Amino acid sequence: MVNRIRSESLTVSTSNRIASGAAASNAAVDAASARTRCMAYRKRILDISQQVGALHVAPAFSCTEIVDLAYHEFMRWPEPQQSPDVFLMSKGHGCMIQYVILEELGILSRVDLDDYCTPQGRLGAHPDFGIPGIAASTGSLGHGMGIATGMAYAERSLKRDGRVFLVLSDGECQEGSTWEGAMMAGNLKLENLVAFVDVNDFSGLERMSEGHPAFHPLADKFASFGWETAEVNGHDAQAIGDAVLSRQGGKPFVALCNTVKGKGVSYMEHVPIWHYRAPNPEEYQQALSELKEISG
Amino acid sequence: MRNTFADEFYKIGVEDERIAIVVADISPAGSIAKFRTEFPERFINTGVAEQIMIGMCAGMVQRGMRPFAYTIATFALYRPFEFVRDDLCYQNLPVTIVGIGGGVTYSTLGSTHHAMEDIGIASSIPNMRIIAPCDPAETRAATRWCAQQQEGPVYLRLGKAGEPDLTERAEDWEFGKLRYLRRGTDVCILGYGPVLKLGQDVADRYTERGASVSLCSVHTPKPLDEAAIVEAMANHKTVIVIEETTPTGSLGVNVKRLGFEHGATCQVHTFSLKDEFIHHYGDHAAILDAHGLSTPKILAALGI
Incomplete structure (x- = not known):
């Protein structure tokens, strides 16, 4: 069971240093705490995989560090469970990592996770708007960028300072709608929009870099639409933190996070079948034995 | 009808700073042009990009604004259909989709501009409501109702221009009532x-x-x-x-x-x-x- 962490990193948050337009070269996230949390989250997800087989383990493991940092380092929590900021999981199939973090924050309950994907439960394999902590119903790819752009625009228009943290898959950057949104966010100079692309190089069918070689370079595409960009190791909390905290501001920001699908479990890494497969008891035990704190 | 909508929208927009209009590269008619001049931050043109028009409206309404999406009916409903279904209807968000030229109003522009099936398509989605005013007076009442309701999405199906008044001596307009x-x-x-x-x-x-x-x-x-x-x-x-x-x-x-x-x-x-x-x-x-x-x-x- 994951510790109820409301961890120190929440109260000593770096989030106030994301203030747009102000680079903070000496800022840093608490990477050690992040590593500890992320190991616990991966274990919790593996535990859930033994109660129900309908879940996406590997897509959650590729963005574990990204989502952890968004919640614990970048979002502000002036009151427990209350943030002026928004987290939006556009790659809805990665929602297990969001669920276990929301559980830890007390926004979802232990019962919610126990009842995951059961008739008596309210959590499914994709996030549903209306569930506490869920900003949008995703699962169909290519919707998050538009909604996030609207949210960030409304925050500015209504003269509030809410920030929107958006996690995209690399696959959904093939959707035209993602680029419609990216272009608008750039047009509007939405500096309160911070996106992360989980570049695990796998879409459903094949490696992105092999099947669609013209897909890369991704950074140039975002930059040409008016975004500030950074490319980082998506499992290195320190590197992700440094990239976000040292942004220049004045425009939307995207961190292109190079990741490994299934990160942390050897037989899942880069193996497409683990996109939507639960480990059997033996595989589960092997996975547990392999889990360790990851620093990149 | 289009100008009546614009006039009423302008009045509502002056009264309520949460009101906004998101258009997809369509010329602002009548008072919408005035609204754009006076409140540029509440007039958003996504360009020829209807999916983001709907998606932005979903995000804006979630954070406290009251957006209308506005373009030619086919492009308001058909082109971004899954965004209408998932972002607005599934999430049950109070966004008004204004479809200009419902039916075959844009007669000479051909079938790509004919919203012949819009009633069937819009009505097939759970949570969607449809209002189709018959004249400018009904348009005025419906527009105000759309701006004030907070229950869920609406497809407001309008004609274009020059529609005669049909309801001068009618009973009061009430949503959902024949x-x-x-x-x-x-x-x-x-x-x-x-x-x-x-x-x-x-x-x-x-x-x-x-x-x-x-x-x-x-x-x-x-x-x-x-x-x-x-x-x-x-x-x-x-x-x-x-x-x-x-x-x-x-x-x-x-x-x-x-x-x-x-x-x-x-x-x-x-x-x-x-x-x-x-x-x-x-x-x-x-x-x-x-x-x-x-x-x-x-x-x-x-x-x-």
């Missing part, structure tokens, strides 16, 4: 949208021949005022439906269903666009006429 423009006892004509003008003409002809005629604006095709339609079928010998949409999901089909379910004994005659694309050109009246939607053709079909 509205009698005149009351009689023999024949009841049901319709919505600008094509209700044909209903008025048919009603006049019946009246000249000595019949007592009701004329109703069914301005809210969804949710349909089923009780009022059942009552109308019970109280008249003949019910006639006239609408500018294809048959699937149409008012006419629903009236027949209700008649069967409730054992109605009246005659029912339905007139709509055919389930056919249109490959020829002409003004709005000519396109409607090609599908049997003109006063002479309706009267001929009715045998009067």
Whole structure:
């Protein structure tokens, strides 16, 4: 069971240093705490995989560090469970990592996770708007960028300072709608929009870099639409933190996070079948034995 | 109708700073242009990008704004369909999608600009409501209602320009309630949208021949005022439906269903666009006429 962490990193948050337009070269996230949390989250997800087989383990493991940092380092929590900021999981199939973090924050309950994907439960394999902590119903790819752009625009228009943290898959950057949104966010100079692309190089069918070689370079595409960009190791909390905290501001920001699908479990890494497969008891035990704190 | 919407939207926008309009590369008509000048931050043009028009509205309303999405009906509903379904209807968010030129209003622009199936398509999505005003006065009332309601998404189906007033002496407009423009006892004509003008003409002809005629604006095709339609079928010998949409999901089909379910004994005659694309050109009246939607053709079909 994951510790109820409301961890120190929440109260000593770096989030106030994301203030747009102000680079903070000496800022840093608490990477050690992040590593500890992320190991616990991966274990919790593996535990859930033994109660129900309908879940996406590997897509959650590729963005574990990204989502952890968004919640614990970048979002502000002036009151427990209350943030002026928004987290939006556009790659809805990665929602297990969001669920276990929301559980830890007390926004979802232990019962919610126990009842995951059961008739008596309210959590499914994709996030549903209306569930506490869920900003949008995703699962169909290519919707998050538009909604996030609207949210960030409304925050500015209504003269509030809410920030929107958006996690995209690399696959959904093939959707035209993602680029419609990216272009608008750039047009509007939405500096309160911070996106992360989980570049695990796998879409459903094949490696992105092999099947669609013209897909890369991704950074140039975002930059040409008016975004500030950074490319980082998506499992290195320190590197992700440094990239976000040292942004220049004045425009939307995207961190292109190079990741490994299934990160942390050897037989899942880069193996497409683990996109939507639960480990059997033996595989589960092997996975547990392999889990360790990851620093990149 | 389009200018009436613009005038009313402008008034509402002046009153409420949460009101915004998100357009997809369509010229702001009438007072919308004034709104754009005075409140540029609340007029957003996504360009030729309808998916983001809908997606942005979903995000804006979640964070406290009251956005209208606005473009030609086909591009408001068909092009971004999954965004309408998932972002607005599934999430049940109070966003108004304004479809300009519903039906075949954009007659000469061809089928790519004809929203022939919009009623069936919009009504097939759970949580979606449809308002189709028949004249400028109904447009004004519907626009204000859309801006104030917070229950869920609405497809506001408008014509273009030059629609005559049909409801000067009518009962008050109320969302979801069938509205009698005149009351009689023999024949009841049901319709919505600008094509209700044909209903008025048919009603006049019946009246000249000595019949007592009701004329109703069914301005809210969804949710349909089923009780009022059942009552109308019970109280008249003949019910006639006239609408500018294809048959699937149409008012006419629903009236027949209700008649069967409730054992109605009246005659029912339905007139709509055919389930056919249109490959020829002409003004709005000519396109409607090609599908049997003109006063002479309706009267001929009715045998009067």
